[in-house]
Amino acid sequence: MLLRKFILVNLLFVAAGALHTVIRVPVRRKANYDADGTKSLIWLYNKYKITPTRPGPFHRDSSGVLKKRQAAGASAEVNADDQLTDTFYTCPILIGTPAQQLEVTFDSGSADTWVWSSQLSPQTVDLASSRGSAYYDLAKSTSYTNLTGSTWSARYGDGSSASGTVVADVLKVGDITIENQAIEVANTLSYSFIIQTANEGILGLAFSRLNKVQPVPQRTPLDNMVAQKGIPGNQALFTCYLGSYKDVGDPDQGMSFFTFGQIDQDVVKATGKQISYTPVNNTKGFWQIDSEFITVNGNKTVLADNTAIVDTGTTLVVLEDKLVAEIYSTIPGARYDAQEGGWVFPASTPADKMPTVVLAVGQTEIIIEKEHLGFTPVKKTGMIYGGIQGRGNSKYNIFGDTFLKCVYAVFDAGNMRFGVVQRIDKTQNIAG
Ligand SMILES: *[C@@H]1O[C@H](CO)[C@@H](O)[C@H](O)[C@H]1NC(C)=O
Numbered sequence: 399m400l401l402r403k404f405i406l407v408n409l410l411f412v413a414a415g416a417l418h419t420v421i422r423v424p425v426r427r428k429a430n431y432d433a434d435g436t437k438s439l440i441w442l443y444n445k446y447k448i449t450p451t452r453p454g455p456f457h458r459d460s461s462g463v464l465k466k467r468q469a470a471g472a473s474a475e476v477n478a479d480d481q482l483t484d485t486f487y488t489c490p491i492l493i494g495t496p497a498q499q500l501e502v503t504f505d506s507g508s509a510d511t512w513v514w515s516s517q518l519s520p521q522t523v524d525l526a527s528s529r530g531s532a533y534y535d536l537a538k539s540t541s542y543t544n545l546t547g548s549t550w551s552a553r554y555g556d557g558s559s560a561s562g563t564v565v566a567d568v569l570k571v572g573d574i575t576i577e578n579q580a581i582e583v584a585n586t587l588s589y590s591f592i593i594q595t596a597n598e599g600i601l602g603l604a605f606s607r608l609n610k611v612q613p614v615p616q617r618t619p620l621d622n623m624v625a626q627k628g629i630p631g632n633q634a635l636f637t638c639y640l641g642s643y644k645d646v647g648d649p650d651q652g653m654s655f656f657t658f659g660q661i662d663q664d665v666v667k668a669t670g671k672q673i674s675y676t677p678v679n680n681t682k683g684f685w686q687i688d689s690e691f692i693t694v695n696g697n698k699t700v701l702a703d704n705t706a707i708v709d710t711g712t713t714l715v716v717l718e719d720k721l722v723a724e725i726y727s728t729i730p731g732a733r734y735d736a737q738e739g740g741w742v743f744p745a746s747t748p749a750d751k752m753p754t755v756v757l758a759v760g761q762t763e764i765i766i767e768k769e770h771l772g773f774t775p776v777k778k779t780g781m782i783y784g785g786i787q788g789r790g791n792s793k794y795n796i797f798g799d800t801f802l803k804c805v806y807a808v809f810d811a812g813n814m815r816f817g818v819v820q821r822i823d824k825t826q827n828i829a830g
């Protein structure tokens with residue numbers, strides 16, 4: 399664990415030392431993660447309060463939370479660890495004076511920035527320390543002030559929850575320092591959060607109107623960067639480049655990073671194309687865009703008024719059920735597996751038997767790489783859980799990591815637009 403911290407500190411240092419280049423906030427991928435397609439889908443359904451319309455091992459508990467039913471009839475929690483491990487992308491941030499480093503998930507699907515803290519129970523703090531996880535120790539920061547009377551609480555996919563009080567402190571993301579950032583300090587975490595080891599908090603990158611601090615909602619780090627002129631108002635943006643473990647053999651080694659305030663032109667140049675932009679509708683607080691057609695092996699279906707939410711904190715892509723059925727109908731041996739609650743296909747499928755699926759970002763066509771049509775193997779079955787699943791009763795699509803791994807993405811809040819350029823990936827590793 400010490401070694402891990404050492405490497406990350408060095409990454410930050412190296413990045414900060416490279417003057418005149420764009421600062422890349424490195425994204426850490428969790429090694430040896432044990433992904434579970436069904437649980438990722440249930441997490442997504444809960445995050446967006448979606449009811450599935452196809453049969454699956456789903457069941458609602460008395461508080462309305464969707465859970466995975468076990469074969470025996472008992473229901474299993476979808477732990478925060480399952481999802482956070484699947485998403486498995488965390489980034490280093492620095493909080494307080496002197497700076498304390500934490501590993502958090504950058505989540506464009508929420509607007510709260512909260513961290514593990516010294517306000518948690520002594521047992522929880524001890525557990526975190528014993529496994530080498532960091533937490534924000536208020537007593538060790540000389541720069542924080544209490545936002546007295548402010549509270550927050552978040553409820554996640556499994557009905558697990560986190561809540562606490564709020565302070566203002568210095569937050570450093572990449573080379574950008576934010577003064578008085580509202581940091582939501584956890585003082586209670588439900589069990590499933592306590593046992594997860596994937597991250598030490600969340601940094602919300604949706605629009606501030608979704609912020610859940612009471613009584614007065616607080617600004618997100620991106621909004622504060624702009625308000626404090628940490629980044630120019632005409633560059634009120636962040637970018638996201640998510641690699642995959644399937645791409646470590648590629649020229650970019652499956653590298654992943656976020657940038658703030660600047661677009662990484664080296665990445666754009668490598669694609670040989672320009673970034674295409676489409677307007678964002680943030681009425682609901684999300685990065686929501688038009689997505690009015692889909693093409694499967696050249697067969698185009700027009701979807702009038704259809705929209706999609708782009709979410710860096712979600713693993714899968716979900717679309718209208720009948721379109722998902724059309725996609726998998728093109729793969730020999732693919733089927734809807736009611737036990738898994740999702741579409742699966744044979745792991746042995748060669749790339750030339752996989753469909754070319756094009757999703758619309760405004761008028762721009764983005765191809766979902768064949769390797770990302772497969773999310774993760776379904777244990778002991780020879781099948782792969784699909785990276786695209788049904789959206790149930792949702793009126794919009796969700797574009798999570800299955801989509802983001804195929805592009806370089808620009809979240810431009812200043813100009814209220816979303817930009818994408820398809821990344822080049824010549825090698826497709828379907829079985830994972
Ligand atoms: C902030 O509030 C916490 C919890 O109520 C308290 O322990 C701490 O002393 C306060 N810190 C300051 C700087 O007022």
Ligand SMILES: *[C@@H]1O[C@H](CO)[C@@H](O)[C@H](O)[C@H]1NC(C)=O
Nearest residue numbers: 677678679680681682686705
């Ligand atoms: C933006 O979204 C809201 C709510 O989802 C909708 O009522 C409104 O018509 C949308 N605006 C545009 C320009 O599409």
Ligand SMILES: *[C@@H]1O[C@H](CO)[C@@H](O)[C@H](O)[C@H]1NC(C)=O
Nearest residue numbers: 694695697698699720721724
């Ligand atoms: C093309 O898409 C439509 C709409 O989803 C579907 O009904 C039709 O079967 C598809 N045609 C082919 C040749 O796949």
